[in-house]
Amino acid sequence: MTISPSITSPERRPFRLVGLLPWLFAAVVVGYAMVVGGYAATVVSFALIYAVFVTGLNLFMGFAAQVSFGQNAFAAIGGYGSAVLTATYGWSPLPAMVFGIAAAVLAAAIVGFPALRLKGHYLAMGTLAIGLITYEITVEWQSVTQGYLGISGIPPFGIGSWEVTSDRGQLVMLSLVVAACAFAAARIRRSRFGRALSAVAGSEEAATALGIDVSRYKLMAFLLSAGFAALAGSLFVHVVGYVSPEVFGLHMVIVTFTMLYVGGIGTVAGPLVGALIVSLLPETFRAFKDYQDLAYGAALILLLIYAPRGLASLFAPRGRS
Amino acid sequence: MSRLKLEGVTRRFGGLVAVDDVSFEVPAEGVTAVIGPNGAGKTTLFNLISGALPPSAGRILFEGQDITGLPAHKVATAGLVRTFQLVKLFEDLSVLDNVKVGCHLQGRAGLFAALLRPASARREEAAVDARARELLDFAGLSAFADEPASGLPYGRQRMLELARATAAGPRLILLDEPAAGLNTEESAALSRIIRRIADDGTSVLLIEHDMTLVMNTADRVVVVDFGRKIAQGTPAEVRADPAVIAAYLGTGKPSPDPAATQEAAHG
Structure with missing residues (x-):
């Protein structure tokens, strides 16, 4: 009847091995893309960029159980920050990326301070507005963003004279970034900070009664999430070399929500698994031709019926990740 | 006074x-x-x-x-810490983690401690773990430490809420x-x-x-x-x-x- 707390005890060991499966899956997919290269490498690269974004979204929506339909705004700030500073002003990518992330976090602080007083549906509507406003700005502020034309000639990511230009090099770089993001999420999960976020998710009243400053932790999660989004936006423009308003439009919101729920909201591995599956599924149904979207939709519905807490949750003991 | x-x-x-x-x-x-x-x-x-x-x-x-x-x-x-008439547990967290949240005020570790895990944060985390287990023992909940809080029978949920509030010191x-x-x-x-x-x-x-x-x-x-x-x-x-x-x-x-x-x- 006694349950040993030690993680090396025999009854816990199977869980730990099973918990590695999502990571193994991701490694196999990335490894395959690395070997094959070409189109597969491009698809997986985009998936990894999305994984960065969704990992951030998960901090706010999964860990702290808040809603935001507007994180694409911060991806846009990060992406356009990098694009404008490198292509127009000739900055090198790393400082441009850092500047873009800082600008996004600052914007998130300005917007989040009032917006996070809202709850539930109202927070969802408020954040949706943030995304739409940012989209309009990227379209209308033509002197900086060049409107619908977009900005091209953005250099690939690199530090100093070292540049990541090849498909495989980009895959390696993105894999490292995603691994670092997942590592950060895992560490946050099992920390005082992460437990405070879970407490906010569980019951704001109880969290408050235990001395947790709920609005402060919500804001912190929002800022972190915005930082990840801006990082993803910046990575995107350096990988593709081009940016236009559509990149960070409403489509991004829908795709990333799908990734978050398919992968497993609130888990550490979920965002990566979701990003890979949702990016690859349409490709695997390419043979269905006209019925590709239909097959994709059906697959998503089946996933949500048989794994309502997401794919990653199938491999994690309940209440853990 | x-x-x-x-x-x-x-x-x-x-x-x-x-x-x-x-x-x-x-x-x-x-x-x-x-x-x-x-x-x-x-x-x-x-x-x-x-x-x-x-x-x-x-x-x-x-x-x-x-x-x-x-x-x-x-x-x-x-x-000054309170409990509620209707139990308000963090249901997705384990029984042990519920009490650890109760220890929030006992700690100082923030975001950077979470990410970088310096020695001070590791010591704090070890202390929190020990204290939380001690309180579970006190409330007779040690056997359920790794169970999700939502799975406890009602009477034990009440005990857990009490242990969690006590953890705040x-x-x-x-x-x-x-x-x-x-x-x-x-x-x-x-x-x-x-x-x-x-x-x-x-x-x-x-x-x-x-x-x-x-x-x-x-x-x-x-x-x-x-x-x-x-x-x-x-x-x-x-x-x-x-x-x-x-x-x-x-x-x-x-x-x-x-x-x-x-x-x-x-x-």
Whole structure:
């Protein structure tokens, strides 16, 4: 009847091995893309960029159980920050990326301070507005963003004279970034900070009664999430070399929500698994031709019926990740 | 100096006066109970003390410090922690992690400590783990440490909430009907745990309908009715007080039978 707390005890060991499966899956997919290269490498690269974004979204929506339909705004700030500073002003990518992330976090602080007083549906509507406003700005502020034309000639990511230009090099770089993001999420999960976020998710009243400053932790999660989004936006423009308003439009919101729920909201591995599956599924149904979207939709519905807490949750003991 | 002092605390909701000019003190030692019929304003009183609601008038002093109108998390930081009438656990967290959240005020680690895990953060985390396990042991929940909190039977959820509140290291703990929904056996175990918390130096202020628990556990009783304090004293004194009996029975006729008081209180 006694349950040993030690993680090396025999009854816990199977869980730990099973918990590695999502990571193994991701490694196999990335490894395959690395070997094959070409189109597969491009698809997986985009998936990894999305994984960065969704990992951030998960901090706010999964860990702290808040809603935001507007994180694409911060991806846009990060992406356009990098694009404008490198292509127009000739900055090198790393400082441009850092500047873009800082600008996004600052914007998130300005917007989040009032917006996070809202709850539930109202927070969802408020954040949706943030995304739409940012989209309009990227379209209308033509002197900086060049409107619908977009900005091209953005250099690939690199530090100093070292540049990541090849498909495989980009895959390696993105894999490292995603691994670092997942590592950060895992560490946050099992920390005082992460437990405070879970407490906010569980019951704001109880969290408050235990001395947790709920609005402060919500804001912190929002800022972190915005930082990840801006990082993803910046990575995107350096990988593709081009940016236009559509990149960070409403489509991004829908795709990333799908990734978050398919992968497993609130888990550490979920965002990566979701990003890979949702990016690859349409490709695997390419043979269905006209019925590709239909097959994709059906697959998503089946996933949500048989794994309502997401794919990653199938491999994690309940209440853990 | 008393642990908690209420001076003319009043709360109005529109035309309704839910708490009307209530003054009393909670000494540092022992268990103080607030009793009163349903709708007497007990929970509102707790919400005022814990900072969930600001009072319309009056002052609340905690260890001599004015905490009137402070936000709830600051009241908790000052050393005054409450539980809820309806258990509010973090259901997706394990039993152990629930208590660890309770240790929040004992720690300082922030975001950077989470990411970089310096030695200080590791020491803090080890201390939190040890303390949380100790409290689970105290509440008789060690066997469930890794279970999700939502899977516990109701009586144990109550115990977990108590352990979690104790983890915050409060100097005054407010318990809002801790025995609600417990059977006789669980209620007796709860009574022992409350006594032990008080004996360890934490003042206890509780609201309770379960008169057996109040009579067995409380050192002092404050009786409220229609938002006003109508009596105060030891359990025996209060039980014999004509005003209290009248409030519980709803008639002007004082009854000498304490059993009647208990029956009415359950109803």
